[in-house]
Amino acid sequence: MEQPTEGSGRILLVDDETAILRTFRYCLEDSGYSVATASSGPQAEALLQRQVFDLCFLDLRLGGESGLEVLQLLRSQAPWMRVVIVTALSAVDTAVDAMQAGAADYLVKPCSPDQLRLAAAKQLEVRRLAARLEALEGELHRPSDLPDSNSPAMMTVLETARQVADTDANILILGESGTGKGELARSIHGWSRRASKAFVTINCPSLSAELMESEMFGHNRGAFTGATQSTLGRVYQADGGTLFLDEIGDFPLPLQPKLLRFIQDKEYERVGDPVTRRADVRILAATNLDLEEMTRDGRFREDLLYRLNVITLHLPPLRERPEDVLPLAERFLLFFIKNYGRPARGFSEPARQALQNYRWPGNIRELRNVVERASIICQQELIGLGHLGLGEQPGISAPRVGTPLTLEELEKAHIAAILATSDTLEQAARTLGIDASTLYRKRKQYGL
Ligand SMILES: Nc1ncnc2c1ncn2[C@@H]1O[C@H](COP(=O)(O)OP(=O)(O)OP(=O)(O)O)[C@@H](O)[C@H]1O
Numbered sequence: 001m002e003q004p005t006e007g008s009g010r011i012l013l014v015d016d017e018t019a020i021l022r023t024f025r026y027c028l029e030d031s032g033y034s035v036a037t038a039s040s041g042p043q044a045e046a047l048l049q050r051q052v053f054d055l056c057f058l059d060l061r062l063g064g065e066s067g068l069e070v071l072q073l074l075r076s077q078a079p080w081m082r083v084v085i086v087t088a089l090s091a092v093d094t095a096v097d098a099m100q101a102g103a104a105d106y107l108v109k110p111c112s113p114d115q116l117r118l119a120a121a122k123q124l125e126v127r128r129l130a131a132r133l134e135a136l137e138g139e140l141h142r143p144s145d146l147p148d149s150n151s152p153a154m155m156t157v158l159e160t161a162r163q164v165a166d167t168d169a170n171i172l173i174l175g176e177s178g179t180g181k182g183e184l185a186r187s188i189h190g191w192s193r194r195a196s197k198a199f200v201t202i203n204c205p206s207l208s209a210e211l212m213e214s215e216m217f218g219h220n221r222g223a224f225t226g227a228t229q230s231t232l233g234r235v236y237q238a239d240g241g242t243l244f245l246d247e248i249g250d251f252p253l254p255l256q257p258k259l260l261r262f263i264q265d266k267e268y269e270r271v272g273d274p275v276t277r278r279a280d281v282r283i284l285a286a287t288n289l290d291l292e293e294m295t296r297d298g299r300f301r302e303d304l305l306y307r308l309n310v311i312t313l314h315l316p317p318l319r320e321r322p323e324d325v326l327p328l329a330e331r332f333l334l335f336f337i338k339n340y341g342r343p344a345r346g347f348s349e350p351a352r353q354a355l356q357n358y359r360w361p362g363n364i365r366e367l368r369n370v371v372e373r374a375s376i377i378c379q380q381e382l383i384g385l386g387h388l389g390l391g392e393q394p395g396i397s398a399p400r401v402g403t404p405l406t407l408e409e410l411e412k413a414h415i416a417a418i419l420a421t422s423d424t425l426e427q428a429a430r431t432l433g434i435d436a437s438t439l440y441r442k443r444k445q446y447g448l
Pocket residue numbers: 142143144145146147175176177178179180181182183184246286287288364365368
């Protein structure tokens with residue numbers, strides 16, 4: 001098993017015997033870990049509100065306190081923290097109860113320094129792997145890395161992106177919905193020297209100002225109604241890596257000063273906690289909205305915009321990079337063949353023509369969905385025009401008003417029809433009489 005780097009773990013010791021606290025502390029500090037001690041549940045709670053720990057060694061016999069209750073408290077305050085129960089041989093049964101209540105392991109007293117160090121190394125490794133797993137989860141289900149493009153407009157963007165990837169400059173990625181802004185942000189992270197650290201995304205339209213603040217910066221238990229557990233926040237998770245603010249145009253206005261300060265000084269506070277923390281985070285942001293216009297209308301802070309757009313990359317819509325349509329379609333097809341094991345192996349000539357001539361208002365996302373659907377329904381080697389469903393007149397197959405349908409089904413069909421006949425998402429939003437971010441949400445909700 002790979003050992004965690006010495007000194008990389010923050011450990012909390014909870015025991016009412018000072019001699020044990022002292023011995024454990026010396027032994028663990030000697031191995032390079034940073035250690036804090038508490039002799040009661042309330043002391044442990046106070047420490048947890050000020051510091052982040054990866055691992056806790058907890059003695060279940062804490063004077064008059066119930067060790068299991070202290071365990072519950074630790075679990076709710078710091079759910080990410082591994083807890084190892086320290087117990088006498090005569091009380092191993094209670095340690096087993098504690099493991100059922102969420103403890104990760106137990107250690108029988110008296111134990112040797114090597115046993116203590118081994119228990120710490122094992123749990124810290126699990127904690128490190130959990131963080132790594134979270135970062136890798138974002139990598140799953142993706143066809144593969146960004147391909148080189150054959151479109152001159154796109155080649156220029158990719159070249160600039162590669163050049164600036166290894167600086168710490170903040171980058172603003174602009175482009176219509178589905179043009180691959182999120183993919184490009186991931187690639188920039190992958191090309192940078194932060195690649196081995198986390199790439200963390202925050203989806204701005206999905207959260208209210210209050211939730212966004214705690215999601216981004218973390219909060220302490222009890223910081224607001226319903227905050228039953230502490231969270232570390234995305235900024236903490238992204239430390240050393242990259243934070244991608246998707247749909248930054250929807251970032252809540254009241255929270256923009258806090259984001260601005262974080263970008264300028266790399267400092268922030270968790271909600272309900274006055275301690276100022278630091279995080280070394282590179283910011284990438286993306287939007288399909290016109291931020292300059294929004295600053296003129298007072299809907300976006302100008303000073304924040306100038307911090308975010310140190311470098312601006314404009315991703316062209318797919319209809320302006322026709323050279324890429326067929327290569328992308330073929331890549332997607334290969335990916336879905338592997339995933340679904342269906343018979344289709346290529347596109348018929350009419351299907352290729354149709355792919356090439358379509359305007360792709362939903363850009364690469366729409367192309368991916370069309371190829372996915374076609375690869376599933378096609379029962380032969382070549383995908384035909386009919387499998388793509390691009391030529392359909394939405395009005396013909398769309399459900400009619402007055403037939404027994406839910407409002408949701410009608411709304412979905414109507415939005416799909418308008419999207420299919422609009423050049424851009426913004427145009428579709430105008431036709432539907434809703435703003436682009438609402439359409440963005442609805443499109444994701446209905447899987448359009
Ligand atoms: N170059 C590419 N190669 C393969 N797949 C891509 C590429 N670019 C984008 N995609 C795929 O297209 C879809 C849309 O990409 P992405 O989410 O990055 O777009 P976006 O511009 O961020 O969209 P939105 O503004 O709606 O969030 C995703 O499924 C993504 O995997």
